[in-house]
Amino acid sequence: MIVDCAIYRDGFRESVTGDVGSALASVRDQPGAFLWVGLHEPAEGEFDEVARELSLHPLAIEDATEGHQRPKIEQHGDSFFVVIKTVAYTRPTSVTLGEIMLFVGADFVITVRHGPANPLAPARARLEEDRKLLSEGPGAVLYTVLDEVVDTYTVVAHELESDLMDLERRIFTRRGGDHTEDIYTVKREVLEFRTAEDPLLPVMQELVKGRIRLCANLSDRFRDVQDHLLRMDQQIDAHNELITNVLTAHLALLGRQQNEDVRKISAWAAILALPTMIAGIYGMNFQHMPELKWPIGYPLALGVMIGACLMLYRRFKRGGWL
Template sequence: MIDYTVIGPGGAEDRRGDAAELRAAAAESAFVWVELDAPEPALLGEALEALGLDRFATAPVSIVHRRPKVETVDDAVLVLVKTVWYIEATQQVETGDLAFYTDGRALVTVRRGVVDPVPAVRRRLAAEPEFRAEGLPGVVHALFDAIVEQYDGAVEDLADDVSELERAIFSGERVDRNQEIYFLIRETLEFQNAVRPLVPFARSLKQRHGGTDVLRHPGFGAVAGHLLRVDAAIETCMSLLTTVLTAHQGQIGTWQNEDTKKISAWAAIAIAPTIIAGVYGMNFDHMPELHWTVGYPLALVLMALVCVFLYRGFRRNGWL
């Protein structure tokens, strides 16, 4: 049995029936909407076949990393978009997806993930006659617009974390943050992979080249522009992270050089008295000053003077 919604001028009515009843409802109403949450492949195939939308290669619903795409066959269109949400506590980008199968007379949506724009659109269908009058193109536009709005919020949170990381790196603290940078680059790349494949589609919408009537809703131009701005913002985050990574690696190289200089300077200071002590520790009978009363304190004073001289020289040259 298939759960579906029949939408007509008088409102929206939820029904449940088999494929024949779904086909009959689609023929007698303004349009029908089958909403599925990660269903069994057989149920999805049954719904698509009943509505004449079984013209696309249907990937298994269990596949998580499906690539966003737009396919058109005759008057039918399949739009697969990624839903995105950002977890601020762990700085992680999580994705789901929402697939639209439609020919302008029927709509099948398949959703996976936390983000669900469907309930808000269903409430509008039930409460707003002017929204129902827009027909199925209005529903597709509203769903697409809600997903892009979610992108906007996620990219703002991501940009805030990138900015905070940038400030931390240039704060003067000697902390290796390579792992944090690589982690944010990976999350930004996941976000970019969810949005970037839709950029050509957005450009065609912005130029009013939707291809099918269901994609020629007047609001799609604004949504497409919004999607392009989100893509540009993600690209800015990626460029900033790449620049920060290069700068941070330069910082680490500078820190290592400073450490090497300090170690070398202290080693040079330590080796001078070691050499003097080593020479006088040979205990040969005919060594100069070996039997002087002041020989031992003189050697100590000589060691101290050499150490002070080396310390001042290294300090003046910035090694210490």
């Protein structure tokens, strides 16, 4: 559905009173004016009407309708098509991906949003407050949307970093338990986040180099967004490497803990085996056995058992087995 539609002239917003076609005709009569139509998960017929009025490329229309595209930028005649992945974070450790697709022409911008992440109302409000930036035309819309999305990347990356630090503390707590599943959960979310931000780097390179004519005047602003994205990419690489190291260390700790458990079980088995052997021998009920007629035979056997067990316990304790 159409969530917002407005005309922008000389840095000011004007409401659209008619349909998209009449609004587009009005902005084409004035240099510097443009139409911004925002849609959120539009119905097929609704988007077809907008696409027909603006003569959008059929392949770009198909991508915008179906969604699930990688971040990219494509030139189609006098307009271009941009796909941006959006991210949202919800606890515990869940990264949700969405998409924003922009059709940018000399006098129009169409934004198609899929998923709940990164609503564009804050970006539109921010742009409307900056008349100087707004006067740059449709390219300013693309810059503002990219800047808002990359800022959200920063927030989500910090949340993932917090989860990773918390997981690391729990893992290295003595006898912290098996956290292998938790580690793979965080790693999966980091990799999913990376599928959103990493393919956006080539898109930013195209914009920074000024290869898109409509955005050539905003290269410095796009370079600033690219710098933020590069730092984010390095941070995500560091997170991914740290998770791999944490997993390796965790498996080593689990192996060491299992060895300690086996040693303890073996030590107690050895301690209990000695009195069991003595009791088993004296339980054979042979007639001619030593000490059977001694008055102190029974307490002597018990004493030997206890003394031997204490001696073994002391030896195992010194050796670190207990």
